[in-house]
Amino acid sequence: MKNLYCLCGQAVFFENTRCLNCQRALGYDPQRRAMVDLDNPRYRACANYRDAAICNWVVSADDAEALCRSCRLTRTTPNLSVPANKGRWAILEAAKRRLISGFLYFDLPIDADPAGQHPALAFDFLEDRGSNPLVAEEYIRTGYATGRITINVSEANPVQREYTRSLMNEDYRTPLGHMRHESGHYFYDRLIQQGPWRSSFEALFGDPCLDYEQALANYYADPPLLEASSGYISQYAQAHPLEDWAECWAHFLHINDALESARASQTIVFQETLTEIPHWVDQWVQLSVTLNELNHCMGHADAYPFVLTTGVITKLEFIRQVVDQLSPN
Numbered sequence: 557m558k559n560l561y562c563l564c565g566q567a568v569f570f571e572n573t574r575c576l577n578c579q580r581a582l583g584y585d586p587q588r589r590a591m592v593d594l595d596n597p598r599y600r601a602c603a604n605y606r607d608a609a610i611c612n613w614v615v616s617a618d619d620a621e622a623l624c625r626s627c628r629l630t631r632t633t634p635n636l637s638v639p640a641n642k643g644r645w646a647i648l649e650a651a652k653r654r655l656i657s658g659f660l661y662f663d664l665p666i667d668a669d670p671a672g673q674h675p676a677l678a679f680d681f682l683e684d685r686g687s688n689p690l691v692a693e694e695y696i697r698t699g700y701a702t703g704r705i706t707i708n709v710s711e712a713n714p715v716q717r718e719y720t721r722s723l724m725n726e727d728y729r730t731p732l733g734h735m736r737h738e739s740g741h742y743f744y745d746r747l748i749q750q751g752p753w754r755s756s757f758e759a760l761f762g763d764p765c766l767d768y769e770q771a772l773a774n775y776y777a778d779p780p781l782l783e784a785s786s787g788y789i790s791q792y793a794q795a796h797p798l799e800d801w802a803e804c805w806a807h808f809l810h811i812n813d814a815l816e817s818a819r820a821s822q823t824i825v826f827q828e829t830l831t832e833i834p835h836w837v838d839q840w841v842q843l844s845v846t847l848n849e850l851n852h853c854m855g856h857a858d859a860y861p862f863v864l865t866t867g868v869i870t871k872l873e874f875i876r877q878v879v880d881q882l883s884p885n
């Protein structure tokens with residue numbers, strides 16, 4: 557994320573709704589990637605900002621949509637007659653705004669394509685009986701199918717998420733991590749499946765047509781340990797070539813967001829171009845080691861509990877090439 561400022565010059569942050577210096581009400585304009593004065597007649601607050609206080613983005617005054625670029629992608633919101641769900645919805649939308657801002661940064665396509673081959677990206681935030689005994693669904697699997705990302709609302713409950721993370725023996729589990737992973741499936745369909753990158757994809761990740769359900773059943777029956785020098789970013793990446801891709805895709809987005817923030821704050825002095833992979837990966841390794849050490853100083857676990865092996869870096873480089881073709885950045 558770049559540095560953001562109020563009109564008065566005060567530094568403000570992506571999630572802010574008010575300047576603590578001049579008390580001005582603020583909104584984030586995703587197109588300009590800037591904080592704007594909410595009283596500026598060129599903008600309207602997103603309806604979820606105005607009516608529900610779960611968003612801080614604005615819409616152009618001439619936009620026919622009441623919801624912002626991020627909120628309008630949500631097809632199913634949690635049932636708000638359950639009191640805890642308002643806060644959980646807010647957590648999910650906050651993660652989604654950061655996700656979408658990354659897509660806008662790279663000019664990644666999320667609207668339906670004019671030829672009708674790809675649907676617009678959409679989100680369903682669904683509950684199962686694990687979090688709400690009143691719903692019919694026994695179990696909702698966080699996942700992706702034909703343009704729709706489904707997130708189990710319990711992922712926005714910190715107690716349940718930590719329980720699941722511990723049970724699954726995972727080092728990292730966040731709503732944003734889920735969304736970045738699932739978006740990888742959408743962009744595989746959109747950018748790789750039938751395009752010129754397909755053969756390079758198969759050489760790096762394997763055959764995407766391998767029986768998916770069987771591969772996942774095999775994985776969960778006996779998850780293979782992650783070897784230290786393997787070409788996989790995580791244990792789960794070993795489940796199927798498409799899961800390997802989605803895991804790497806999520807890391808590409810994590811790393812670029814974090815590097816932009818580090819560059820903006822001058823935590824690390826960057827050279828002008830980030831297109832040389834060894835350069836940006838080296839920068840990230842240096843930064844993430846520092847980040848982890850700072851976390852340890854505060855009694856927290858690693859912020860980035862992953863190792864970028866040569867095999868993983870090659871996969872990240874491939875993703876960078878795919879994205880570079882779309883993006884002027």
Ligand SMILES: [Zn+2]
Binds near residue numbers: 565
């Ligand atoms: Zn201000």
Ligand SMILES: [Zn+2]
Binds near residue numbers: 603613
């Ligand atoms: Zn919104």
Ligand SMILES: [Zn+2]
Binds near residue numbers: 741798
């Ligand atoms: Zn997946």
